[in-house]
Amino acid sequence: MSQSTSGATASAPHRIAPGPISESASAPATAQRRGRLPSRRIGVSVACEACRKRKTRCSGSRPKCLSCVQKGIDCHYTSANATETNSAVLKRKFREVKEKTSDYEEFYDSLSGLPDTDSQAIFQMIRGGADIKTVMRQIREGNLLLQLSLAPETQRRYEFPFVTTMPSVLLTADNLYLRSLIFDANFQDENQQQLNIPLNPNSRTGSPQYIYTQPYHSAEIVNTRLSTVDISRWTAVTTDNELMRTLLHAYFLHEYSSYTSFQKDIFIQALIDGDKRFCSSLLVNAVLAEASVISPF
Incomplete structure (x- = not known):
């Protein structure tokens, strides 16, 4: 029994394993396999309208992509820049439409409450080609010129801390201060009438020195947009x-x-x-x- 077992073992073929591959021999083959790999395609976030309609690959180049240049056709992008995605474009367009719709709603509400003369002026602006933003700006700020044309109060620009009238001891005919521009602007004319002092001609409207009686210190910019x-x-x-x-x-x-x-x-x-x-x-x-x-x- 033992002899038959040993004989069977001796007659079995010996397994031969493959030898190890040296690094110098495997390097050219590895480099060759790597060289055959296709280059990775660089994706673009937004394609031009022409490539989207043809459903072809777009290079994303601006102002014209490579495909449109080769075909000699116009290239148009809906995105503002190369990083804006299609979803961002849709959101931006929706926001623009919403703003325009709100402008038209405000225009309708404002037009229903305007006087006939103002409504006719707005209608002439529309027929002249004015856009909705220009028309709404005119409706909101159209009366600013009327407000600026109103003359401000110039009778008293400043007040004295303790008294607001000229002391009676100073109300003399030889007081040169009573003839000055400061007196004209700060005190009422009844004091001059009591002393029979004529009004300073230089303080009247239209004279060169009339500018000094205007309260420019209190001027402000009136702009609803700001x-x-x-x-x-x-x-x-x-x-x-x-x-x-x-x-x-x-x-x-x-x-x-x-x-x-x-x-x-x-x-x-x-x-x-x-x-x-x-x-x-x-x-x-x-x-x-x-x-x-x-x-x-």
């Missing part, structure tokens, strides 16, 4: 919109007329609309920095 604009999205310095609106009012009142480096109305409208063509964070920060120098706030 009262509601969100300036904090243009700067990271502060989030206090009231402070920044006050600074802009001070800049346009004191500095803008002397150093006009940009168009005010276009800048304000771009500030509201988020239009980066006519407004930027650099410009907003520069204006606020200049305004902080001349403003007491």
